[in-house]
Amino acid sequence: MEATSAAPVVVVVDGYSNAGAFVGEFARLGVSALHVRGTAEFLPKMVPPDLSVYQDTFVCADADAVDALVERLGAYEPIAVIAGQEPGVPLADLLSERLGVATNGTARSAARRDKFTMIETVRAAGLHCAAQFVSPDPAEITGWARGHGRYPVVVKPRSSSSSDNVFVCRSEEQVAEAARAVLAGITMYDQRNTDVLVQSYLDGTEYIVDTVSANGHHTVCGVWRYDKNLLPSGRPVYDLDVLQDPDAPHVRELIAYVLRVLDALGIEHGPGHAEVIMTEAGPALVELGARLNGNMNTAHHDEFSGTNPARLNALAYTRPAEFAARYGGKVYAKRHEAVVHNVTTSREGLVTAIDDSVVDKIAALPTVREVVVRRPAGTRLVPTVDLMTSPLRVFHIGGSHAEILADHQVVGQLTDDVFRLAEPA
Incomplete structure (x- = not known):
């Protein structure tokens, strides 16, 4: 048995994506980290x-x-166990419960991970959400869509993320094709889809609401509007996350709704990343992850609000009373306009090199704070169909949204020049 660590430690389960931000912020508070991988190999x-x-x-x-x-x-x-990404949520719930530290518990783990169970749990709490049906049979999925009687409908996996195999379908034929595609697919987390989830289409603007909690005290650290485009296949492609004014009436309504969702899903500790559509009937949950926003950049967040979700989580777990006193019931400040740009491409090929001079041109634009190249040399560039196939992520801050949009346009013009591709065979 290992000796007790001299410094306090936290456990991060499946520390993919930007979970490393947790480690840095805990280190600032004198806390080291252990990593647990919930699979035999990395995903x-x-x-x-x-x-x-x-x-x-x-x-x-x-x-x-x-x-x-x-x-x-x-x-x-x-002192804590935290999920670094979606697949780590059930194991983090189990380990935190077994170790007797702050925990959301295992009773509602499925509701925090499985999209069908999640929506049914939210519905049972009296909250507005999509009508839905789940089945392993494409014929039953198309039958439900036919009986629903209104198109479009949304077809997607039961447990994945990053718009993986999400289809907006406008006919019975498209539903059947999408259901077959889902069942043939492997999720982001290397699991074969055995069910298909079909939901009523929530017509409206989609938003992100990011939260941090400690002992049921919640703070809202960002509300973002999704600006996205729809491919001919019916798959949504995310373009911009646009920071919202925290005092705007629609933001206040979104926040009030998400706080009730947190209660319904039993999230009393740690991060929450909710995606919500503002419909004519009010907010409706798309899904909520008990983990950090994958687009969260600590320096970017610090500049526009003075802190960031990873830092707030570190404080919530190490000094919960201080967190509650300073941030409980509070909403983020917005010092500047801020945007996260998930860049798209239509090119395909093996990346042989990154043209750093083009990356430098993008980085030198007035509103750009950081450029993240997501397809380095040796990987394959593919046409963008979801968040995971976006080749660049660009973080903007500016005095006006128009100023950011001007640089956003330039980024789009320069993106393909970033990647040097092998000649076709």
């Missing part, structure tokens, strides 16, 4: 986490390994 569709920032690492690939892992982690006396 092939995800960029592996940087394990060098963790004090120690563990693997828990099946239920039989949980007891031994709890014993090994218990020797470190961790």
Whole structure:
């Protein structure tokens, strides 16, 4: 058994995406981190986490390994267990409950991970949400859409993310085709889809609401509007996340709704990343992840609001009373206009090199704060169909939205020049 760590430690389960931000913010508070991988191998569709920032690492690939892992982690006396990405939510709930630290518990884990169960749980709490049906049979999915009687409908996997295999269908034929595509697919988290989820189409503008909680005290650290385009296939492609005025009436209505969703899903501790559509009948949940916003950039967030969700989470877990006093019931400040741009491409090929001079041109634009190249040399550039196939992510801050949009247009013109591709065989 390992010796107890000299410094307090937290456990991060499946620390993909920007979960490394947790580690840095906990380190600022004198807390080190352990990593737990919930699969035998790293997920092939995800960029592996940087394990060098963790004090120690563990693997828990099946239920039989949980007891031994709890014993090994218990020797470190961790103060928290946090999910770094969606697949880590159930294991983080289980480990935090077993280790006796702040926990959302296992009773509603499925409602925080499975989209069908999530929406039914929210509906049972009396909140507005989509009509839906789930089945492993494309014929039953098309039958439900036919009986629903209104198109479009949305067809998607039961448990994935990043707009993976999400289709907006306008006919029975499109529903059947989308259902077959979902069942033939592997989720972002390397799981085969065995069911198809079909939902009524929520007509309206989609928003992100990001929260942090400690002992049921919630703070809202960002509300963003999704600006997106629809491909001919019916798949949505996300373009811009646009920071909203926290005092705007529609933002206040979204916040009030999401706080009720947090209660319905049993989220009393840690991050929440909700996607909500503002319909004519009011807000309606698309889904909520008990993890950080994958587009969150700490420096970007610090500049427009003075703090960031990773820092707030570190405070919530290490000093919950201080978090409640300083941030409980509060909403973020908006010091500047802010946008996250998920850049699209129609090109395809093996990336042989990145043209750093073009990246530098983008980075030098007045509103650009950071450029993240998501298809480095040696990887394959593919036409953008979802968030995971976006080749660049650009973070903007400006004095006006028009100023940002001007630079956004230039980024779009320069993007394809960033990537040098191998000649076709």
